[in-house]
Amino acid sequence: MTDTVLVTYGSTNGSTAQIAEAVAGVLRKEGLTVDALPAGAVPSVASYDAVVVGGGLYAGRWQKDARRFVRRHRRLLAERPVWFFSSGPLDASASERDIPPVRGVRRAMTRVSVREHVTFGGCLEEGAKGRVAGMILRSGKGGDFRNFDAIETWAAGVARELTRE
Structure with a gap:
């Protein structure tokens, strides 16, 4: 059985961080010891x-x-x-169908033998940092498209795999 899990994330405006915290919460509920940390703050994965x-x-x-x-x-x-998730579509597409990983993520998955990847809807709301984010918001295409039920269901599947090992 796996004891300690790292849930780490790259997030510019906090939306992906909130998804990571939701994943970590489910894993904790299933009895795992979990750290949820920004990717830039992780010095090593050796203890996980x-x-x-x-x-x-x-x-x-x-x-x-x-x-x-x-x-x-x-x-x-x-x-x-290792499991990967992406967040980003600013529409309902991630809830309607499986969205494959982008090319760079696909390459990384091969390099580290990732067990699974999932794409969740994203969130872009007023106050988001960045020129492109501002343009998207001004065009009226922002919003919160995260589905926390789907996120928690996916995390529960990860927990099941980890507690079987």
Whole structure:
């Protein structure tokens, strides 16, 4: 059985961080010891039995801290169970169908033998940082498209796999 899990994330405006916290909450409820940390704040994954990595999607790429985290820790990640999630579509598409990982995430999945990837809807609301975010909001395409029931269901599946090992 897996004892300690790291849930880490790259998040620019906090939406992906909230998804990561929801995932961590489900894993804790299932009896696992979990740390939820920003990807840039993780010095090592050596003390963790499993890792969940999440990244917000920006212009078809994972948020830079998530990308850097996977690159920096790829050797140790390849030695333990790993799951990825992305957040980003600013519409209902993530709730309607499976959205495959973007190319860079797909490559990272192969390098570290990720067990599963899922894409959740994103959230972009007033006050978001960045020029592109501002343009999206001004065009009226922002909003909160996260489905926390789907997030918690996915996290429960991760927990089931981890508690069986």
